[in-house]
Amino acid sequence: MFAERALPIIHGQRQPRLAKPLFPAGRGVGVRGACLAILLLTVGLAPGAARATPEIQTWQAPSGARVLFVAAPDLPMVDVRVVFDAGSARDGERSGLASLTATMLTQGAGDWNADVLAERMENIGAKLDAGADRDMTSVVMRSLTREPALSTAVETLATVLAAPTFAPSDLERIRENRLVALRQDQESPKTVGQKALYRAIFGDHPYAADPAGTAATITAMTREDLTDFHARFYRGANAVVAIVGALDRAGAEALAARVTAGLAAGERPPQLPAVAELTDGTLEAIPFTSSQTTVLAGQPGMRRGDPDYFPLYVGNHILGGSGLVSILMNEIREKRGLSYSTYSYFLPLAQPGPFLMGLQTKNAQSEQAREVLLETLQRFIDQGPTEQELTAAKKNITGGFPLRIASNGDIVQYLAVIGFYGLPLDYLDRFTSRIEAIGAAQIRDAFARRVHPDRLAIVTVGDNSAQASAISDAGE
Amino acid sequence: MQRLMKRRLLAVLFFLLPLATRAAPEVQERRLDNGLRILVKPDHRAPILTSQIWYRIGSSYEHGGITGISHVLEHMMFQGTERFAPNEFSRIVAENGGEENAFTGRDYTAYYENLASDRLEIAFALESDRMRHLTLGEQEFAKELEVVKEERRMRTDDDPQSLTYERFTAVAYDASPYRNPVIGWPGDLEQLRVEDLRDWYRLWYAPNNATLVVAGDVDPEQVFALAEKHFGPLKAETVTPPKTLAEPEQLGEKRLLVKAPAKEPYLLMGYKAPAVADADEPWEPYALEILASILDGGDSARLARELVRGSQIAASTGASYSAFERLPGLFLFDGVPAKGHGIVDLEQALRDQIARLQTEPVDASELERVRTQVIAGKVYEQDALFYQGMQLGQLEALGLDWRLADAYVDNLAAVTPAQIQAVARKYLNPDRLTVAVLDPQPLADDQPARAPQGLGGLTHVR
Numbered sequence: 039m040f041a042e043r044a045l046p047i048i049h050g051q052r053q054p055r056l057a058k059p060l061f062p063a064g065r066g067v068g069v070r071g072a073c074l075a076i077l078l079l080t081v082g083l084a085p086g087a088a089r090a091t092p093e094i095q096t097w098q099a100p101s102g103a104r105v106l107f108v109a110a111p112d113l114p115m116v117d118v119r120v121v122f123d124a125g126s127a128r129d130g131e132r133s134g135l136a137s138l139t140a141t142m143l144t145q146g147a148g149d150w151n152a153d154v155l156a157e158r159m160e161n162i163g164a165k166l167d168a169g170a171d172r173d174m175t176s177v178v179m180r181s182l183t184r185e186p187a188l189s190t191a192v193e194t195l196a197t198v199l200a201a202p203t204f205a206p207s208d209l210e211r212i213r214e215n216r217l218v219a220l221r222q223d224q225e226s227p228k229t230v231g232q233k234a235l236y237r238a239i240f241g242d243h244p245y246a247a248d249p250a251g252t253a254a255t256i257t258a259m260t261r262e263d264l265t266d267f268h269a270r271f272y273r274g275a276n277a278v279v280a281i282v283g284a285l286d287r288a289g290a291e292a293l294a295a296r297v298t299a300g301l302a303a304g305e306r307p308p309q310l311p312a313v314a315e316l317t318d319g320t321l322e323a324i325p326f327t328s329s330q331t332t333v334l335a336g337q338p339g340m341r342r343g344d345p346d347y348f349p350l351y352v353g354n355h356i357l358g359g360s361g362l363v364s365i366l367m368n369e370i371r372e373k374r375g376l377s378y379s380t381y382s383y384f385l386p387l388a389q390p391g392p393f394l395m396g397l398q399t400k401n402a403q404s405e406q407a408r409e410v411l412l413e414t415l416q417r418f419i420d421q422g423p424t425e426q427e428l429t430a431a432k433k434n435i436t437g438g439f440p441l442r443i444a445s446n447g448d449i450v451q452y453l454a455v456i457g458f459y460g461l462p463l464d465y466l467d468r469f470t471s472r473i474e475a476i477g478a479a480q481i482r483d484a485f486a487r488r489v490h491p492d493r494l495a496i497v498t499v500g501d502n503s504a505q506a507s508a509i510s511d512a513g514e
Numbered sequence: 515m516q517r518l519m520k521r522r523l524l525a526v527l528f529f530l531l532p533l534a535t536r537a538a539p540e541v542q543e544r545r546l547d548n549g550l551r552i553l554v555k556p557d558h559r560a561p562i563l564t565s566q567i568w569y570r571i572g573s574s575y576e577h578g579g580i581t582g583i584s585h586v587l588e589h590m591m592f593q594g595t596e597r598f599a600p601n602e603f604s605r606i607v608a609e610n611g612g613e614e615n616a617f618t619g620r621d622y623t624a625y626y627e628n629l630a631s632d633r634l635e636i637a638f639a640l641e642s643d644r645m646r647h648l649t650l651g652e653q654e655f656a657k658e659l660e661v662v663k664e665e666r667r668m669r670t671d672d673d674p675q676s677l678t679y680e681r682f683t684a685v686a687y688d689a690s691p692y693r694n695p696v697i698g699w700p701g702d703l704e705q706l707r708v709e710d711l712r713d714w715y716r717l718w719y720a721p722n723n724a725t726l727v728v729a730g731d732v733d734p735e736q737v738f739a740l741a742e743k744h745f746g747p748l749k750a751e752t753v754t755p756p757k758t759l760a761e762p763e764q765l766g767e768k769r770l771l772v773k774a775p776a777k778e779p780y781l782l783m784g785y786k787a788p789a790v791a792d793a794d795e796p797w798e799p800y801a802l803e804i805l806a807s808i809l810d811g812g813d814s815a816r817l818a819r820e821l822v823r824g825s826q827i828a829a830s831t832g833a834s835y836s837a838f839e840r841l842p843g844l845f846l847f848d849g850v851p852a853k854g855h856g857i858v859d860l861e862q863a864l865r866d867q868i869a870r871l872q873t874e875p876v877d878a879s880e881l882e883r884v885r886t887q888v889i890a891g892k893v894y895e896q897d898a899l900f901y902q903g904m905q906l907g908q909l910e911a912l913g914l915d916w917r918l919a920d921a922y923v924d925n926l927a928a929v930t931p932a933q934i935q936a937v938a939r940k941y942l943n944p945d946r947l948t949v950a951v952l953d954p955q956p957l958a959d960d961q962p963a964r965a966p967q968g969l970g971g972l973t974h975v976r
Contacts, residue, residue, distance in 0.1 A: 112559050113559075113893060113896055113897060114893060115893050115894060115897070144813070152813070152823055153814065153819055153823065155813075156812060156813035156814035156818070156819070157814040157883070159814075160811070160812045160813070160814045160815075160883055160886075160887055161814075161882075161883050161886060162886065162890075163886045163887045163889060163890025163891070164890070180894060182890055182893060187890075211822075211823065211826055211852075214826075214829070214852060214853040215822075215829040215830070215852060217853070218778055218829040218830075218850060218852065218853065219829070221777035221778050222777060222778050222850070224777050224957065225673075225674055225775070225776050225777050225778070225957070226673070227672060325958040326957065326958050327775040327955075327956070327957050327958045328667075328671075328672040328775070329667045329671045329672055330664065330667045330668060330671075330672055360608060361604075361608075362592070362601065362604040362608075362614075363601070363604050363605050363608045368601070371661055372600070372601055372657075373657075374657070375656075375657035375658065375659075375660035375661050375664075376660075376664070377661075377664055378661055378662075378664045378665035378668055379668070398664070398667075398668050399664060400663075400664065400667060430605070430608065430609050433608075433609045433610070433611060434608045434609060434610075434611055434612075435611075436611065437609075437610055437611015437612070437630060437633075438611035438612065438613065438630075439611070440560060440561050440562050440611075440630045440631075441562050441611070441612075441613060441628050441629075441630070443560075444559070444560035444562050444899065445560075445897045445898055445899070446897050447897055447898070501958065
């Protein structure tokens with residue numbers, strides 16, 4: 039029904055990276071890791087507790103994998119999400135390694151080539167996908183719980199995790215298609231800008247590199263790189279298995295055991311290095327043949343489990359995280375009509391992920407829009423939220439909580455995040471009360487300590503060279 | 515092409531009968547005296563609901579000179595009524611923990627609020643207010659029009675594949691309003707006036723041109739009573755749909771080249787194809803949907819297996835068709851060639867695939883796999899309340915009966931290999947074809963980008 043690109047067009051920006059896609063399902067092409075990464079971001083940002091917070095059961099599988107399970111008996115289906123501490127932050131010099139390894143999982147495993155693997159799953163209506171973001175590799179499976187569908191799906195997932203083939207001919211194909219996708223990334227001002235911004239924010243930290251890799255690193259990747267990466271990181275002790283579906287505890291235990299049965303125990307890799315604060319503001323003006331200039335600004339933000347998580351989360355919700363009613367949206371779109379979309383977000387990772395702001399506007403007014411963006415941030419840091427803004431934000435976050443844990447697809451993502459980052463099991467239960475407890479002074483204090491407008495990395499992508507040179511001259 | 519493929523798959527997954535394992539909740543239906551149709555689908559899995567209002571208006575109702583007006587009006591629906599100031603709508607929904615948005619398509623414009631199940635009245639109070647009492651202020655219009663122009667730049671002008679699709683559509687159709695982009699042509703946006711919107715609003719935003727859909731943890735009788743309270747007092751409007759701009763028969767293959775800054779070429783091919791309302795035989799649209807899945811229903815389908823993996827001609831490729839549109843549409847193919855291959859190879863490979871479908875019946879196992887996926891998809895879809903509401907609203911907005919959903923799986927399951935072959939021969943015919951090729955032009959970043967520069971603080975920048 040949703041014929042092609044004949045839209046529909048959506049009124050508000052979907053809150054970038056926070057909203058569910060309007061069109062679910064379907065398979066992606068090109069860099070699958072990118073799609074998965076976006077899904078992962080949706081998680082853990084906005085739970086709370088109303089009635090019926092899912093009851094999480096947890097145990098350790100024989101492989102050493104940690105399992106989190108929520109029974110959801112209403113629909114005859116199960117969602118399984120296996121995550122490893124094997125994100126692109128573990129790539130080392132070989133940028134794109136985690137993502138390429140994940141992509142190759144479904145290209146052949148055990149005795150099955152890619153054709154057979156795809157048929158095995160699709161013959162039973164099951165879905166299987168894999169990808170990597172900065173912190174984790176995720177392998178996701180959805181199946182009906184009736185037999186023999188479930189056994190087939192579980193067997194396939196287990197084999198894909200434990201015994202991927204990494205056939206050289208498949209690697210060559212995947213490599214070439216990844217190179218095509220990387221060139222297509224260069225067509226998108228937003229993607230070009232985001233990659234540059236991460237480099238500017240994270241410097242020599244592994245988070246600086248894009249999970250998809252670069253043309254040079256992808257070209258240089260060998261099969262041995264992949265097999266080594268798999269052998270090192272696809273380990274029981276390094277895995278979290280999240281399960282939501284129509285199973286009882288015994289069924290879930292059997293599933294988790296089987297899925298991870300082929301994984302050696304191994305151990306968790308060492309912690310990632312700390313992220314250094316920026317010492318100075320930077321501006322990179324990337325010339326681009328486009329009608330708009332994409333303006334992005336950011337700096338290191340916060341990590342999962344950060345002591346300032348809740349004040350920063352609520353504060354950002356008010357500043358630029360609440361879609362059509364955020365302060366940024368009001369200043370940039372509602373008052374001035376400068377941009378269709380504008381937003382800010384913290385992306386909490388194992389180490390501090392970025393705090394990021396953005397918009398896009400026609401080239402001629404990019405300077406004005408950037409000024410409003412930065413002034414709005416500065417004013418928010420100086421003044422903090424009003425009581426009215428804070429009350430509205432709390433009502434939105436807590437009142438909307440039931441929506442965010444309504445589906446199995448939502449819950450399984452929460453479970454993976456809770457398990458991966460070691461968040462407390464009562465995280466969902468306590469979320470609402472922790473939101474309620476935040477005061478305006480706490481937000482102001484947290485933003486003053488944690489967000490530094492004089493040390494922002496700024497990237498512009500557009501036909502804006504004249505404006506950029508005027509600014510950088512003034513800055514010297 | 516991600517977009518193409520995702521959307522088509524969804525189309526296939528959309529309208530299926532429930533499995534025997536679990537009966538779908540009954541849909542309850544009511545019509546108010548003013549003509550507003552209401553559909554309620556109870557689903558008590560979680561204490562939430564989705565409230566959606568679907569208007570029968572979209573870009574395919576627009577005439578030349580005002581293209582994009584339906585979408586601009588949709589933006590203006592958030593810009594204040596006699597009772598509420600601009601953006602107040604969004605603020606109230608947000609304070610009630612709700613998610614809300616709207617979208618405009620060729621055949622409909624829809625607004626929704628997702629809320630906890632005790633907040634339904636908020637949605638009804640606000641939606642009934644803006645159905646007939648929009649302010650459409652001059653100042654808000656001027657500002658919002660700029661927002662829409664930025665939206666167009668972002669979605670279309672600076673995205674080479676989107677731009678290719680827009681120009682492709684304009685060539686593929688000779689007369690059908692589907693030739694116009696939903697977001698409107700730039701020149702039409704320039705000349706749009708708030709008076710145009712006032713007329714458009716009065717014509718189409720009326721209870722007798724809308725369907726209200728509520729799905730979730732609700733009691734249908736209570737929903738009907740609340741709807742009567744809020745929407746009941748609204749007056750009906752005389753709604754006169756525009757005369758159809760019927761698409762004449764195509765008289766041979768059409769081709770176009772789109773030159774735009776890009777790194778990779780892109781191929782789009784579209785064959786004129788009927789929708790459910792205008793097919794010669796009722797089974798044809800269903801056979802076309804199955805055909806699309808045979809080609810592109812997952813990684814085991816023919817395009818992925820044979821063009822991406824087998825011959826490795828395509829880096830990515832997809833096929834797409836939708837039976838449910840108001841007017842006849844297109845059966846689409848798209849793709850990006852793999853290394854060592856060009857657009858010519860890719861087009862030939864796709865034509866070879868079509869020829870095979872025309873000469874050989876599809877394998878029984880392929881057909882069975884598509885059916886299985888369709889049935890599983892129906893189960894998965896029940897995990898997403900919003901889409902359950904959406905399928906009802908969309909069918910009604912297209913002027914079709916929502917009960918068509920009930921027959922959908924049976925109609926798909928009844929498709930035979932011979933019928934698939936027949937529609938391939940009849941519709942995937944070169945005389946009905948339009949081919950567009952994106953011809954990449956240099957991007958400015960082909961020169962080295964500037965190195966980042968330290969600024970010593972951003973005082974000067976701000």
